[in-house]
Amino acid sequence: MNRRQLLSNAVAVAAVTLLPVAAATRAAGAEVSVPKVVVLGLDGLMYHKVQQVKAPNLLRLSAEGLLSRSSIAPHITISGPSWATVLTGVWDRKHGIKDNGFDAKPFAKYPTVFTQLERFRPGLKTQSIATWDMIAIMAGSGTPHADVVISTPPVPNDPDEDKTDGASTDAAVTAITRFAPDFLFVCLDQVDFAGHAHGGASDAYLAAVLRIDAQVGRIVAAIDARAKANPAEQWTILVTADHGHTPKGGHGAQSSDETTNFVIARGPDFPAGATTSRYTLVDITPTVLDLHGAPPARDADGVSMRAIPAVEAASVR
Helix, strand or coil, X not given: CCHHHHHHHHXXXXXXXXXXXXXXXXXXXHHCCEEEEEEEEECCCCHHHHHHCCCHHHHHHHHHCEEEEEECCCCCCCHHHHHHXXXXXXXXXXXXXCCCCCCCCHHHHCCCHHHHHHHHCCCXXXXXXXXXXXXXXXXXXXXXXXXXEEECCCCCCCCCCHHHHHHHHHHHHHHHHHHXXXXXXXXXXXXXXXXXXHCCCCHHHHHHHHHHHHHHHHHHHHHXXXXXXXXXXXXXXXXXXXXXXXXXXXXXXXXXXXXXXXXXXXXXXXXXXXXXXXXXXXXXXXXXXXXXXXXXXXXXXXXXXXHCXXXXXXXXX
16 A cells, blocks of 8 residues: 555545544545556657657657656567566566567566556456557466457558557557556557668658557547546556667667667656656556555566656656
């Protein structure tokens, strides 16, 4: 139980003492909050490209919350190792995944955030929706694993993966609007596709950034509408990427374009406009656990981003 929850309980007890029973019940009910966390994984996205095209939704999220920009070197800049790190909170040197050819075995020793949350509170609703089918191996690993695991089938006549990412976005919007999962991981792929096909310095890459930004906007709009209609739900949005891209396309080495990383955290626990270089993708799982009141994993390399030092929280753009 965090400090905010303890304070809420103290207020509720005082209300019972000082107010009639009916009024006290209403006051106590008003203090109850339910944490909801959505992680958006945007494959191959570089934040300076978000700035270059002035992608409105991602820029608004970073302005409304915490933005951390840093490097993941010497971590392997490949999707498999990186998404495993996002979903476990440990670096590649621990989970041992080196490329995109992996199975569920590493997650027996280093369970995913889905497993950690489900063990902490079995009643939590957890979902994974991804365009890349290998995410399902991670989300479906362990006991227990994610309640719902969706790999979006490739949409026919989709040369840039925009339609398939659109289908993933549709599923995410439906999940948020109808089911309000306690934890939802959404992974979209078309920026990485453009990077491989055309290069990180290409106009096609920039176009993919704008398209993915629009899909992020749809998901954020669904979250904000849900939060407005259900004031007891406290929604936090975390955004990150797995790696960058070289100007000519590709990743896997240690250039600054490949190791660049960013994290956005928007929610009631994160001050608007805060910037830092402390946090990377490895801090996603510890933050999700902390937001749900779950203890950190014993072997975690990452830390909760709620612990941002006050001096940095006060530093706004």
